[in-house]
Amino acid sequence: DHPDQKFVYDFTEGNRDLKDLLGGKGANLAEMTNLGLPVPPGFTITTEACRVYLDSGEEPTALRDEVSAHLDALERHMGKKLGQTDDPLLVSVRSGAKFSMPGMMDTVLNIGLSDDSVAGLARQAGDERFAWDSYRRLIQMFGKTVLGIDGDLFEEALEEAKTAKKVAVDTDLDAADLQKLVKQFKKIVKNHAGRDFPQDAREQMDLAVTAVFDSWNGDRAKLYRRQERIPGDLGTAVNICSMVFGNLGPDSGTGVAFTRDPASGQQGVYGDYLQNAQGEDVVAGIRNTVPLAELEKIDKASYDQLMQIMETLENHYRDLCDIEFTIERGRLWMLQTRVGKRTAGAAFRIATQLVDQGLIDEAEALQRVTGAQLAQLMFPRFDEEAEVELLGRGIAASPGAAVGKAVFDSYTAIKWSRSGEKVILIRRETNPDDLDGMIAAEGILTSRGGKTSHAAVVARGMGKTCVCGAEELEVDTKRRRLSVGTTVVEEGDVVSIDGSTGKVYLGEVPVVPPPVVEYFEGRMHAGADDADELVAAVHRIMAYADRVRRLRVRANADNAEDALRARRFGAQGIGLCRTEHMFLGERREMVEKLILADTDAERTAALDQLLPLQRQDFIELFEAMDGLPVTVRLLDPPLHEFLPDITELSVRVALAESREDHNENDLRLLQAVHRLHEQNPMLGLRGVRLGLVIPGLFGMQVRAIAEAAAARKDAKGDPRAEIMIPLVGTVQELEIVRDEAEQVIAEVEAATGARLKLALGTMIELPRAALTAGQIAEAAEFFSFGTNDLTQTVWGFSRDDVEASFFTAYLEKGIFGVSPFETIDKDGVGALVRSAVAAGRATRPGLKLGVCGEHGGDPESVHFFHEVGLDYVSCSPFRIPVARLEAGRAAA
Ligand code: ADP
Numbered sequence: 030d031h032p033d034q035k036f037v038y039d040f041t042e043g044n045r046d047l048k049d050l051l052g053g054k055g056a057n058l059a060e061m062t063n064l065g066l067p068v069p070p071g072f073t074i075t076t077e078a079c080r081v082y083l084d085s086g087e088e089p090t091a092l093r094d095e096v097s098a099h100l101d102a103l104e105r106h107m108g109k110k111l112g113q114t115d116d117p118l119l120v121s122v123r124s125g126a127k128f129s130m131p132g133m134m135d136t137v138l139n140i141g142l143s144d145d146s147v148a149g150l151a152r153q154a155g156d157e158r159f160a161w162d163s164y165r166r167l168i169q170m171f172g173k174t175v176l177g178i179d180g181d182l183f184e185e186a187l188e189e190a191k192t193a194k195k196v197a198v199d200t201d202l203d204a205a206d207l208q209k210l211v212k213q214f215k216k217i218v219k220n221h222a223g224r225d226f227p228q229d230a231r232e233q234m235d236l237a238v239t240a241v242f243d244s245w246n247g248d249r250a251k252l253y254r255r256q257e258r259i260p261g262d263l264g265t266a267v268n269i270c271s272m273v274f275g276n277l278g279p280d281s282g283t284g285v286a287f288t289r290d291p292a293s294g295q296q297g298v299y300g301d302y303l304q305n306a307q308g309e310d311v312v313a314g315i316r317n318t319v320p321l322a323e324l325e326k327i328d329k330a331s332y333d334q335l336m337q338i339m340e341t342l343e344n345h346y347r348d349l350c351d352i353e354f355t356i357e358r359g360r361l362w363m364l365q366t367r368v369g370k371r372t373a374g375a376a377f378r379i380a381t382q383l384v385d386q387g388l389i390d391e392a393e394a395l396q397r398v399t400g401a402q403l404a405q406l407m408f409p410r411f412d413e414e415a416e417v418e419l420l421g422r423g424i425a426a427s428p429g430a431a432v433g434k435a436v437f438d439s440y441t442a443i444k445w446s447r448s449g450e451k452v453i454l455i456r457r458e459t460n461p462d463d464l465d466g467m468i469a470a471e472g473i474l475t476s477r478g479g480k481t482s483h484a485a486v487v488a489r490g491m492g493k494t495c496v497c498g499a500e501e502l503e504v505d506t507k508r509r510r511l512s513v514g515t516t517v518v519e520e521g522d523v524v525s526i527d528g529s530t531g532k533v534y535l536g537e538v539p540v541v542p543p544p545v546v547e548y549f550e551g552r553m554h555a556g557a558d559d560a561d562e563l564v565a566a567v568h569r570i571m572a573y574a575d576r577v578r579r580l581r582v583r584a585n586a587d588n589a590e591d592a593l594r595a596r597r598f599g600a601q602g603i604g605l606c607r608t609e610h611m612f613l614g615e616r617r618e619m620v621e622k623l624i625l626a627d628t629d630a631e632r633t634a635a636l637d638q639l640l641p642l643q644r645q646d647f648i649e650l651f652e653a654m655d656g657l658p659v660t661v662r663l664l665d666p667p668l669h670e671f672l673p674d675i676t677e678l679s680v681r682v683a684l685a686e687s688r689e690d691h692n693e694n695d696l697r698l699l700q701a702v703h704r705l706h707e708q709n710p711m712l713g714l715r716g717v718r719l720g721l722v723i724p725g726l727f728g729m730q731v732r733a734i735a736e737a738a739a740a741r742k743d744a745k746g747d748p749r750a751e752i753m754i755p756l757v758g759t760v761q762e763l764e765i766v767r768d769e770a771e772q773v774i775a776e777v778e779a780a781t782g783a784r785l786k787l788a789l790g791t792m793i794e795l796p797r798a799a800l801t802a803g804q805i806a807e808a809a810e811f812f813s814f815g816t817n818d819l820t821q822t823v824w825g826f827s828r829d830d831v832e833a834s835f836f837t838a839y840l841e842k843g844i845f846g847v848s849p850f851e852t853i854d855k856d857g858v859g860a861l862v863r864s865a866v867a868a869g870r871a872t873r874p875g876l877k878l879g880v881c882g883e884h885g886g887d888p889e890s891v892h893f894f895h896e897v898g899l900d901y902v903s904c905s906p907f908r909i910p911v912a913r914l915e916a917g918r919a920a921a
Pocket residue numbers: 069120121122123124135136138270271272273274275307308309353354355364365
């Protein structure tokens with residue numbers, strides 16, 4: 030059925046590039062073997078064999094023979110047969126997918142032992158105790174992972190044996206104790222699996238292989254894959270590896286190590302070692318391990334060899350590696366290696382260290398860090414020096430450090446935050462009704478739910494700190510309190526939550542700005558002393574990124590203060606200045622007058638009042654961004670947003686009526702509110718439609734921009750304003766607005782004598798605009814893709830509503846890997862962007878293309894925008910370094 034397929038690879042046949050086929054563990058075992066490192070011989074069954082099994086329910090027929098052939102070869106090489114009575118070859122059966130995946134089957138060691146061969150092993154090793162220890166381990170692991178028996182049953186029996194003997198650790202049990210334990214373990218198997226522990230070595234091996242295949246579809250494995258967005262159809266490889274023994278006495282042992290510190294990146298000796306132990310003992314904490322450096326005293330030769338191998342591996346993989354090793358009677362064996370996980374800070378340090386060592390170049394260094402890691406380094410954090418009282422720990426769901434008074438319902442969260450209090454919203458779990466409370470809170474803490482719970486998803490979407498699933502915390506929303514043991518937190522008590530570690534503290538933990546932010550703010554320089562090592566590394570990586578990137582990075586900023594910060598963070602202009610913010614506060618009254626105007630004269634009067642204020646805003650903004658482009662978007666939101674709330678106003682009017690105290694203005698306002706009320710304001714009278722319906726509104730804005738530019742020129746500045754028309758759906762809209770704008774600009778130029786060179790362009794944020802981009806480009810000098818609105822209109826859902834309602838369900842069902850508002854939907858929204866780019870440039874080759882909105886600062890989306898050939902991305906000031914880095918990574 031699969032005649033040409035090769036399902037089994039000897040360790041000597043594979044290499045590290047075959048991770049898809051051999052899994053990470055198998056590919057790296059092969060790589061080490063071929064590097065000449067001491068790896069116990071073995072072979073790998075491919076992920077392809079697993080896929081056939083998962084698809085058809087049957088292992089490919091050729092597999093059995095192929096495994097037999099490789100087993101034969103292994104037996105010949107080792108000079109003994111699997112399970113051979115007088116001198117058994119033992120193997121481990123180890124799962125190993127392309128991505129390491131908790132929740133899949135663990136490894137089974139010592140396969141090949143039986144009632145008969147255990148004696149042979151004892152004789153060969155000259156150690157009874159060792160043989161029985163190995164056998165009891167086999168039954169325990171096999172029983173638990175292959176036969177699915179509750180592991181506690183074995184653990185309890187082991188504990189009882191130790192208690193009966195009044196000893197503390199397993200190494201104090203002698204051969205007779207272990208032999209007794211084996212008997213008990215076999216009984217457990219018989220009682221709970223309904224079968225005897227298999228005595229046939231090959232049957233043990235085959236059952237273990239099938240169990241590894243099956244574990245691919247275990248519940249925890251599936252959940253993990255969904256969370257980490259690992260495809261569900263990859264399958265796992267299985268490694269059959271001849272056993273080496275760390276449990277052969279004090280001159281044996283097992284350990285784990287990193288080639289450098291995964292927390293700081295520092296080079297040195299990092300790891301743990303445990304004498305007379307096997308496999309997982311080191312990490313399982315059954316006995317106290319010693320730091321790896323101690324191995325030098327225990328076994329200098331092995332230690333030196335290990336150091337040598339670690340250097341070989343680092344030079345070969347050109348990266349930090351983690352390793353598993355075992356020493357069998359003074360002989361060192363390598364059992365696993367892979368490029369190791371590291372903290373965000375270590376990633377930056379290691380990347381630059383490797384450049385200095387000449388192991389990687391700058392382009393490669395850029396691939397060794399991510400924007401997400403940089404973002405992590407920029408989150409505010411708690412002062413590490415501070416004295417803290419830990420309340421408990423949950424899941425780090427959305428990073429950041431938040432401090433506030435404990436509140437237990439959304440209503441209180443809103444009420445208190447309105448009066449200027451900082452609050453932490455604490456719930457058992459959140460639901461869509463909590464949305465307003467979540468917005469009002471500094472951070473969110475729940476005692477239930479994981480990384481895809483409502484609280485976690487919504488908080489991440491809002492960029493709000495969140496710790497979820499802190500199960501030790503007893504949340505009592507009725508009595509408005511939280512208890513952990515005897516500690517009680519009442520409503521109003523201050524708590525601090527760390528969304529990067531999941532830790533929850535009682536009281537206020539001081540927050541410090543992280544050094545990387547201090548650096549971007551220009552308050553810290555990339556010096557060479559120790560404290561600044563991280564900053565120096567970030568500085569260098571950013572320089573690499575800036576050197577290679579093609580995309581320019583602009584900021585979304587509405588005022589001079591934000592613009593200046595953005596500039597410090599490296600912004601090369603403003604991609605989106607929202608003018609609606611200039612209509613709020615005290616100016617609301619003037620906007621009301623504008624909306625209520627019955628006559629042209631009234632309207633003109635209102636606009637005349639707004640003009641100088643807008644002009645001054647722009648002067649400040651253009652000054653802050655002198656020499657850099659500033660894209661100003663004309664008024665976008667529906668007018669009712671500038672009017673009072675309909676309910677409040679109705680009540681006010683009704684009360685006034687009852688006192689027979691007529692307020693003409695309020696009445697007119699109320700009428701206007703009713704008139705402007707829309708069922709779907711998002712799809713209503715907004716954007717360019719406002720400009721076309723309210724005479725003079727856009728004209729006033731254009732005049733303010735033009736006059737501000739003229740004023741800056743007069744002051745010897747270099748203003749580079751671009752005027753952007755929102756929500757255009759057809760070129761006709763744009764042409765009308767454009768004619769008016771050009772006339773106004775001409776008037777200002779005539780009046781001031783300045784040549785302004787203001788660019789006029791549009792947002793592409795409606796499907797129709799994207800589909801007719803070729804026509805629209807006739808009237809637009811630039812496009813800025815408004816991917817927030819484009820996502821809403823392409824999918825037909827409103828971000829304000831859906832993120833809290835059905836997105837959690839969609840994420841859980843895997844319909845989205847991630848919210849399309851977070852990462853651009855390449856297939857749908859992205860396809861429209863791509864075709865609009867092509868059509869726009871076909872009409873107007875010099876068309877400038879950018880994107881504004883949340884996606885501009887999202888790593889994956891930035892890569893997409895690079896690939897489709899945009900000129901720039903624009904994002905919030907804090908995301909600028911992330912966008913710069915990712916633009917560099919995309920180009921490198
Ligand atoms: P995991 O992926 O959980 O680390 P492994 O397959 O690496 O699982 O195995 C678990 C433990 O058993 C590790 O400590 C590993 O080093 C050890 N181990 C695996 N195979 C062998 C072997 N053939 N000889 C000795 N120890 C082994």
